[in-house]
Amino acid sequence: MANDATKTLATDKALRIVDAMRSSVSRRGVAGSTFDHVAREAGVSRGLLHYYFGSKERLLVEVAKRDSEVRLEAMSGELARAANAEDLGMLWVRSLYATVRHEPAFVSLLLELYTLAQRMPEIADELSAMTQAMTDAFAQRLQTLVDDGRITIGAAPEVVADVVIGFGHGLALRFMSNPEADMEPVVEAAKRAVGALVRNGPKA
Amino acid sequence: MANDATKTLATDKALRIVDAMRSSVSRRGVAGSTFDHVAREAGVSRGLLHYYFGSKERLLVEVAKRDSEVRLEAMSGELARAANAEDLGMLWVRSLYATVRHEPAFVSLLLELYTLAQRMPEIADELSAMTQAMTDAFAQRLQTLVDDGRITIGAAPEVVADVVIGFGHGLALRFMSNPEADMEPVVEAAKRAVGALVRNGPKA
DNA sequence: AAACCCCGGTTGGCCAGCCAGCCAGCTATC
DNA sequence: GATAGCTGGCTGGCTGGCCAACCGGGGTTT
Numbered sequence: 001m002a003n004d005a006t007k008t009l010a011t012d013k014a015l016r017i018v019d020a021m022r023s024s025v026s027r028r029g030v031a032g033s034t035f036d037h038v039a040r041e042a043g044v045s046r047g048l049l050h051y052y053f054g055s056k057e058r059l060l061v062e063v064a065k066r067d068s069e070v071r072l073e074a075m076s077g078e079l080a081r082a083a084n085a086e087d088l089g090m091l092w093v094r095s096l097y098a099t100v101r102h103e104p105a106f107v108s109l110l111l112e113l114y115t116l117a118q119r120m121p122e123i124a125d126e127l128s129a130m131t132q133a134m135t136d137a138f139a140q141r142l143q144t145l146v147d148d149g150r151i152t153i154g155a156a157p158e159v160v161a162d163v164v165i166g167f168g169h170g171l172a173l174r175f176m177s178n179p180e181a182d183m184e185p186v187v188e189a190a191k192r193a194v195g196a197l198v199r200n201g202p203k204a
Numbered sequence: 205m206a207n208d209a210t211k212t213l214a215t216d217k218a219l220r221i222v223d224a225m226r227s228s229v230s231r232r233g234v235a236g237s238t239f240d241h242v243a244r245e246a247g248v249s250r251g252l253l254h255y256y257f258g259s260k261e262r263l264l265v266e267v268a269k270r271d272s273e274v275r276l277e278a279m280s281g282e283l284a285r286a287a288n289a290e291d292l293g294m295l296w297v298r299s300l301y302a303t304v305r306h307e308p309a310f311v312s313l314l315l316e317l318y319t320l321a322q323r324m325p326e327i328a329d330e331l332s333a334m335t336q337a338m339t340d341a342f343a344q345r346l347q348t349l350v351d352d353g354r355i356t357i358g359a360a361p362e363v364v365a366d367v368v369i370g371f372g373h374g375l376a377l378r379f380m381s382n383p384e385a386d387m388e389p390v391v392e393a394a395k396r397a398v399g400a401l402v403r404n405g406p407k408a
Numbered sequence: 409a410a411a412c413c414c415c416g417g418t419t420g421g422c423c424a425g426c427c428a429g430c431c432a433g434c435t436a437t438c
Numbered sequence: 439g440a441t442a443g444c445t446g447g448c449t450g451g452c453t454g455g456c457c458a459a460c461c462g463g464g465g466t467t468t
Contacts, residue, residue, distance in 0.1 A: 155393040170374020196400040
């Protein structure tokens with residue numbers, strides 16, 4: 001093998017293991033994701049998890065990496081579709097709302113990772129990098145829309161991005177812990193608040 | 205003993221156990237909070253945890269209950285000091301910011317509980333109740349300030365409360381995963397956004 | 409081309425440690 | 439002496455990690 005990274009990333013089975021672990025953690029939590037279960041779901045032997053990753057910790061770091069990619073990609077997809085101020089608010093909050101409602105495991109996984117990050121600096125770094133990447137992607141999209149005259153923003157793009165993403169996640173948390181509440185008016189009010197920072201431009 | 209609840213809540217030792225568990229979970233996480241550790245820190249024997257709570261799960265439920273009280277009280281304290289629109293934004297976001305920076309364990313604990321809630325409906329209920337109570341307290345304060353002519357709000361008090369609390373938690377999450385970033389401008393922008401929903405009234 | 413070997417990839421049995429829960433019994437108080 | 443409160447040794451089950459052995463295919467020797 002060339003080195004650990006190559007070995008880990010190249011192999012088909014290693015990928016299957018990471019995916020199985022990711023899925024297991026989102027359903028069963030970290031504690032419930034034993035090598036036994038994960039190996040069975042990945043269709044490999046227990047020993048192989050150890051062979052590739054050495055320890056549960058390192059496997060979890062890979063999971064965090066992988067998950068960050070997935071999340072970033074998901075957000076980028078939403079962003080690309082936003083063409084004016086309304087779209088931005090709508091798409092972002094709506095997609096988070098839909099995620100919380102229809103893919104709670106996706107939310108669970110992130111919670112699990114944040115919790116882990118409290119005791120594992122490597123995972124904290126991974127999440128921090130993801131946060132930064134999300135901000136950058138969002139800010140870049142904002143800048144593009146500003147340049148096209150489709151929106152105007154009330155602060156630096158990175159700042160606006162930070163605020164909007166943060167707001168979104170906070171509301172998502174809220175949706176999660178109040179599953180049966182009617183969030184329609186809340187979403188509406190939140191959009192109005194964000195409207196103080198992002199308005200339609202001349203060409204919107 | 206009269207019944208489980210009475211037994212649990214009345215005893216001095218039971219309270220010490222819940223507190224020790226709460227503190228341990230916030231530092232070591234749920235997995236790291238073994239009966240052995242917690243008992244030692246509470247100054248009682250391991251057996252007593254079982255005697256009072258029966259299982260780790262039930263003890264964790266008590267922790268969630270206790271923690272909800274503490275959090276609600278903390279927020280109420282902040283709220284009481286807010287007398288106009290600026291105060292509201294300032295106090296809320298600043299206090300969350302300070303908490304994240306100076307009492308990360310307090311944040312860790314909530315993450316841990318949210319994570320638990322994914323697999324323990326009883327804890328989910330507890331957190332849901334806390335969320336609701338926070339909204340109510342916040343909304344009530346808003347209403348009072350409106351009645352006093354100190355602020356005007358752009359939506360029903362409960363809705364505004366939901367939004368502001370949610371925004372705050374989202375930003376807190378963000379502070380947490382970007383510890384070294386300069387959040388000054390972000391806080392500033394967030395305050396302006398909230399300003400779209402909460403403005404100073406005639407008597408502010 | 410047949411026999412052989414080499415080695416990374418893979419397997420699964422094994423082990424030592426840990427932990428929640430159980431329970432037999434102790435203590436103090438009335 | 440009865441009963442509630444409390445203790446801590448014990449255990450069975452589980453888990454992460456270790457490792458000895460196996461497999462298969464590509465290269466090398468004969």
